[in-house]
Amino acid sequence: MQNAPSREILEKIFRTAYRIRVFETEGIKLYRQGLIRGYFHPYLGQEGIATGVCAALNEGDYVASTHRGHGHCIAWGADVKRMVAELLQKETGYCRGYGGSMHIADIHRGNLGANGIVGAGTPLGVGAALAAQIRGSDAVTVTFSTDGASNNGTFLESLNLAAIWNLNFILVIENNQYAVSTRIEESTRDVDLYKRGTSIGVESHQVDGNDPLAVYRLTQEAAEKCRAGKGPILIEAKTFRHMGHHVNDPGKYMPEDRLAYYKARDPVDRARNALVEICGAPQAEIDAIEGEIAAEFSDAVEFARNSREITAAEFRQFVADY
């Protein structure tokens, strides 16, 4: 493997990927128990993308996410306690229970938020990149987008604005090959979505989204190019969901052999293997990391369950000037 990232980075990548895996797997259980309501779009199977991308970014950069946003939040360093609290609609949650799964944001740390409208994160991310340019900052903004969103008009409109204004913007298309239940082959003639960037003069790449290290390397290069004034850059990361569109979608339309193909290339396994194979991390250390992350999630659930909800009086005060 050429230019293997440092041990520190490899461990960070594994920890993040595993943290997302635990969050989603355990979160689904909480959903089934009725503790979490509303929509829950699991990031299972796509962990390699958020993990690799965010590991390559700096403090002060921005990310904008999708409806399937837990992974991006975690990879951007969100506090799992406050995330679980938000899903449990508690006052200690990132949005004090006003937003929920689809709107978790941490604006003070440059997370512009998940978004319930497919495609909306792209113009918002370009806007953050524009704000950085106006301020004279070299901050990079990444919008995580989707194959579904790439058929929305804002995809072209905003990527084109980023291009004509040379913004420090990276558009990551997580191509999981389904727009809810519609196969990508039914929504476009050319399933290689990176070509759409090329067609408007944006440097564009395709990467195996289930390979966190490859995603990390490519993002690192892209961020460097952006900071050198060569942005924006588009990255198409091919991947596959491990289940349906949301918790209550069994995903029967996803062919079993395709699912097996991608599960055999599981991004969390690959992150773990990298740590073992490249750094020679012993099994005991892997077990310790996994135990630590599982305990962190249990603590977060405890924290959220013990937190209170917004009171009616606080609510009235908050919305008084609407």
Add this chain to the structure above:
Amino acid sequence: MYREALREAIDEEMERNKLVFIIGEGIAERGGSYKVTEGLLAKYGSLRVRDTPIAEAGMIGVGVGAAIAGARPIVEILYIDFAMLGMDMIVNQAAKFRLMTGGDGRVPFVMRTQGGAGGGVAAQHSQSLEALFYHIPGLKVVMPSVPADAKGLLKYALRQDDPVMFLEHKHLYMSKGPVPDGEHIVEFGKGDIKRSGKDVTLIAWSNMIPRSLEAAEALAKEGIDVEVVDPRTLVPLDKELILTSVAKTNRVVIVQEAVRRGGVASDIASIIQEEAFYDLDAPIEIVAGLNIPIPFNLELEKASVPQKDDVIAAVKRCLHPEQFTARAAN
């Protein structure tokens, strides 16, 4: 002039705060279709004064994103009709962000655009669409009628933290009026009495203010003393000013250029009947546009939106409802 007052506001705020910038179609070198941004490119450069492609959803969305990230964008949309292409960004993003983030996220985004009929520019360039934005919680809706308000409200818009729909009128850009010297700020939610009177309260905004004032002058010659109330901002609405005037005159006419159905006038009428029913001596009159798209033919266009004579007639009906038997019988 109205357009100069707007330019002064933008200029002064860009001077004052380096995070204020403006984007739109043909606003840089050309100075905008209505010459509001003339000279700004030369003064502030292409970093902060930029032309955009014809991509309303993109430019509105980018403005909203920049605002979320702490800048203070002004996005100029050539016609309010074109803002419809960016409605997701306005309605689902800008308006909701503050609440969805539990108050952590703010969106100091200003969309300047213009609407209204009167130029023979037909159905897709003549609408008055303030009710659409009025209906969406989280947006401020500003409709200045005179140059001084245009300047003061725009300056205020660029200093507060919520998304603002700053709705100008294509017929007002060349209108004249005094603008106070020095720092002139008009806060949101503070209406203005444009003409004081004792017989009838006439509530109007934007281009219906000059039209209502003309009607009021004509009525004055017949001894009818009309008070013209300009809320200036529809959201927030200065209910207190309206209710105080109603308590004085006991009669209300509301004039809006927008179509009648689902309009702001209907909502103001409902607020008055809820909060000041026993102050009223006559049914509230609403003068509004017909419930149709604006036709191209100039005579038909005129017939589609309130004219001075429509306002005069409504004031008279309001003063003597008993003489209008069909209505009284209902």
